[in-house]
Amino acid sequence: MNYEQAKALLESKKQTQLLRYYDELDDAGKNKLLDAIENINWDFEDALANPVDMSGKDRDIRPIAGLRLSAIEKRKAEFEKIGVEAIKAGKVAAVLLAGGMGTRLGVDGPKGAYDIGVTKPLYIFEQQMKNLAEVNKKCGVFVPLYIMTSDKNHAQTTSFWKAHNYFGYPESEVKFFKQDMAPAVDFNGKIFLETKDTPALSPNGNGGWFGSMMRAGLGEDLHKRGVEWLNIYAVDNVLQRIADPVFVGATIDSGVNCGAKVICKTNPYEKVGVLCMDGEKPDIIEYYELTDEMANQKDENGDLAYCYGAIMNYLFRLSQLEEIVNKKIPVHIVEKKIECLYEDGVTRKPEKENGKKFETLAVDLIKPMESVLPFEVAREKEFAPIKNKTGVDSVESARELLKLNGVEL
Numbered sequence: 001m002n003y004e005q006a007k008a009l010l011e012s013k014k015q016t017q018l019l020r021y022y023d024e025l026d027d028a029g030k031n032k033l034l035d036a037i038e039n040i041n042w043d044f045e046d047a048l049a050n051p052v053d054m055s056g057k058d059r060d061i062r063p064i065a066g067l068r069l070s071a072i073e074k075r076k077a078e079f080e081k082i083g084v085e086a087i088k089a090g091k092v093a094a095v096l097l098a099g100g101m102g103t104r105l106g107v108d109g110p111k112g113a114y115d116i117g118v119t120k121p122l123y124i125f126e127q128q129m130k131n132l133a134e135v136n137k138k139c140g141v142f143v144p145l146y147i148m149t150s151d152k153n154h155a156q157t158t159s160f161w162k163a164h165n166y167f168g169y170p171e172s173e174v175k176f177f178k179q180d181m182a183p184a185v186d187f188n189g190k191i192f193l194e195t196k197d198t199p200a201l202s203p204n205g206n207g208g209w210f211g212s213m214m215r216a217g218l219g220e221d222l223h224k225r226g227v228e229w230l231n232i233y234a235v236d237n238v239l240q241r242i243a244d245p246v247f248v249g250a251t252i253d254s255g256v257n258c259g260a261k262v263i264c265k266t267n268p269y270e271k272v273g274v275l276c277m278d279g280e281k282p283d284i285i286e287y288y289e290l291t292d293e294m295a296n297q298k299d300e301n302g303d304l305a306y307c308y309g310a311i312m313n314y315l316f317r318l319s320q321l322e323e324i325v326n327k328k329i330p331v332h333i334v335e336k337k338i339e340c341l342y343e344d345g346v347t348r349k350p351e352k353e354n355g356k357k358f359e360t361l362a363v364d365l366i367k368p369m370e371s372v373l374p375f376e377v378a379r380e381k382e383f384a385p386i387k388n389k390t391g392v393d394s395v396e397s398a399r400e401l402l403k404l405n406g407v408e409l
């Protein structure tokens, strides 16, 4: 794209501020900026013009049936056998979603490279791989691992894994792919400049992981290996079980397209989104969408009817993902502190929210998957997310939970 074409495009989009410093740039900078403009994904315009209706009205919300701990315990051996067989046969792969910015934790670089050790280093990635190693040992195989990064952390993530010898994995079993980026805009919808030759782009949320994986050419790899199920998981939960054979077995046995690890709400008003049915389809209802009556509704056993809080550990049937890969899922608009170029020519992060980012969410894949099995896990054994440095869901709380589970720190 040359300057005239970029100018015409930006005039039509009312985004000419991106060319504000063009004349000051050297040739390399000019080309860099023109390339970046050519590659802007303009889907955000539609998201701004038609924001997702988050009110939950017009939905036919009902409780969803799931597997509680006691029911799982009774059939554990049976589920485990099915799961181990599937993993042994190479039907299960793991996908680590690690493209996020980890802004709440406030570290530079990949969140998974954060050291949570006390007396010795223990990186988040490392702890998760220790959990996966137990499954590999039991099944006698390496579960193929795919890792999603973003432009913001790809180089650092791949070099970190290499420097740590892929945490005991053969290099051939770990593949990295980058997620897509979306522009970040101010409150008037104008795309920020991050530097004079670079529009501000951010990872576009974790909902587009499968499309990004396909665009990276990994579909062929999955089929060559005979993979049928993909277990996606977040980088921040250091206690989660990845490719857990019991979970895999229960999901396969139930005939659904998606298994979701869930923790049960401890009280009716706990602030977590819960799995539910919307008419004939599975969905998530946010805590603020639940009426008082629904929040307190009980099932036939006297337990909360809306209790299954999802923890970002899902097992997706590959064939169904392939069916829906081109279906649009909602683009959510989130107000954030966006690092950008200020009038004084300096790039910095503002003290408070200064604009909007656009994100799709993995949880919005639940509905198009059409059937889902909520699979309860014990919160204190499998849920230690690290979102913040201190307080709730923090390095501190995760360390306590790791210790309770016998992990030496």
Ligand code: UTP
Pocket: 097, 098, 099, 100, 101, 102, 103, 104, 105, 111, 148, 179, 203, 204, 205, 206, 233, 234, 235, 236, 387
């Ligand atoms: P979070 O919603 O916690 O976002 O991501 P985050 O970016 O890591 O952290 P904050 O909000 O900036 O503090 C949940 C999971 O989804 C991944 C994250 O890496 C994490 O594993 N994710 C999030 C992506 O892979 N891509 C994204 O664009 C966003």
